[in-house]
Amino acid sequence: MKVCDLVKTLNLTVFCGEKGLDTEITGGYTSDLLSDVMGHIEEGMLWITMQTHQNILAVATLKDAAAVLIVNGTSPDEETLQKGREEAVPLLGTTHSAFEASGMIYRLLQNGNG
């Protein structure tokens, strides 16, 4: 499943990083601890988090995440958005909680692969 398919299916907000919408999602990781994400997320995964500050972009781009999904209806900080416009990693948003979003996306990815 591509990032753009996920955006359509779950009606997600695209804050920035449109260049990366064609990236294939290989899995996901849900965490708000940046070191945990640095240690565990793999290339092509979707990162689900409630963090909104600009360091999420550094972590996501360094680890080649497919996209970052910000939960609970919050938006990225202004600096994050400004920086994010230069990056190819999409920042997405949903009103769902991390638990709900993870569950829905897990199911979608399982069905997509099965």
Place this chain on the structure above:
Amino acid sequence: MLFKFELEGGNFSKAGYASSQIKKVLKQLAIDPRIIKRVVVALYEAEVNIVAHAWRGTVVAELDADKISLELKDEGPGIPDISLAMREGYSTASEAVREMGFGAGMGLPNMKKNVDELTIESQVDIGTTVRMVTWFNKEGA
């Protein structure tokens, strides 16, 4: 090749810049992507440590044909007990830093896991120097 970057304590907007620049260079040199990922994780954690704990610091990356050596030198509070700091889950990060999702006590352990050599020298109230070396073709050679 030698690269040098500056870091300021508390300025999180700069954390990650050195890592992303080094990542680009290693990619251009067609280094094994698995090695690039490990170097980048270690360097990012080390950058964040300086921003989160120290007053200022520098990153020097030296690239040779067979290895990358990273030296992160800071002026800061230092680490009184390095073995305690190496313990997973141990952190002295401030509340503000923790709210950003840092300070989980995983930085130094993550660095150790991702490089071939890690040495830390520290003096309380003076600063810390972290040196990390990663070989490019450790298994292949």
